[in-house]
Amino acid sequence: MKLLTCCSFKGGAGKTTALMGLCAAFARGGRRIALFEADENRPLTRWKENARRRNAWDSQCEIFVADEMSLLEAAYDGAERRGFDYALADTHGGSSELNNTIIASSHFLLIPTMLTPLDIDEALSTYRYVLELLMSENLVIPTALLRQRVPVGRLTTSQRAMSDMLASLPVIQSPMHERDAFAAMKERGMLHLTLENLGNDPMMRLVERNLSLAMEELVTLSTLVDQAMEG
Numbered sequence: 044m045k046l047l048t049c050c051s052f053k054g055g056a057g058k059t060t061a062l063m064g065l066c067a068a069f070a071r072g073g074r075r076i077a078l079f080e081a082d083e084n085r086p087l088t089r090w091k092e093n094a095r096r097r098n099a100w101d102s103q104c105e106i107f108v109a110d111e112m113s114l115l116e117a118a119y120d121g122a123e124r125r126g127f128d129y130a131l132a133d134t135h136g137g138s139s140e141l142n143n144t145i146i147a148s149s150h151f152l153l154i155p156t157m158l159t160p161l162d163i164d165e166a167l168s169t170y171r172y173v174l175e176l177l178m179s180e181n182l183v184i185p186t187a188l189l190r191q192r193v194p195v196g197r198l199t200t201s202q203r204a205m206s207d208m209l210a211s212l213p214v215i216q217s218p219m220h221e222r223d224a225f226a227a228m229k230e231r232g233m234l235h236l237t238l239e240n241l242g243n244d245p246m247m248r249l250v251e252r253n254l255s256l257a258m259e260e261l262v263t264l265s266t267l268v269d270q271a272m273e274g
């Protein structure tokens with residue numbers, strides 16, 4: 044089982060949304076996913092409740108509450124024993140012993156960031172924090188930044204400058220764009236199943252194209268993350 048963790052000091056960086064998206068892309072590819080809920084606000088648990096109401100929860104995926112050290116250990120052992128392909132850990136913002144433990148147990152670390160100077164500043168602090176933690180523990184774990192909520196249209200000069208600045212760092216080549224389909228995942232459930240269910244709901248057919256574009260973006264992202272995880 045491979046543990047992939049979304050982390051950043053900043054709340055609202057797009058960690059949970061990136062994780063939901065990756066979960067859908069991996070599940071669509073037939074992978075079994077354990078979701079480690081390490082944020083005490085339990086966004087993934089709420090996601091699952093909403094998703095089940097809409098028949099858009101993939102039963103190959105399961106949530107393990109892991110917002111305390113002992114629960115995290117139990118989650119890891121349980122998920123590994125039960126043969127999940129991936130564990131995706133959603134952390135809360137900031138640093139804590141729990142976050143440090145999750146980071147140090149991961150096979151891949153993803154740091155989502157928006158392209159504002161403030162967000163990039165926070166992402167770089169997180170990146171440095173992670174590197175220092177890994178060095179102090181003598182660990183080598185592939186780590187990459189993910190440009191999140193990138194405008195679909197033209198970037199502003201400032202956004203372009205921020206994006207260029209990241210070029211010298213490990214950045215996932217393909218970003219996640221700012222899309223309603225992504226913002227709506229927490230209410231609607233897993234994107235691949237929302238798409239599958241469209242046939243039953245004529246109103247939703249209007250947005251099919253947007254959902255498909257969003258799904259394609261996630262499939263590309265999951266492929267890149269897979270490659271990065273392989274090193």
Ligand SMILES: Nc1ncnc2c1ncn2[C@@H]1O[C@H](COP(=O)(O)OP(=O)(O)O)[C@@H](O)[C@H]1O
Binds near residue numbers: 055056191219222227
């Ligand atoms: N790619 C995206 N497109 C549109 N909205 C997004 C996107 N990523 C995140 N959001 C929205 O931004 C807000 C913060 O995202 P979230 O994933 O909860 O951040 P974090 O987990 O880092 O606190 C949420 O309301 C979410 O729906």
Ligand SMILES: [Mg+2]
Binds near residue numbers: 058060134135
């Ligand atoms: Mg979150």
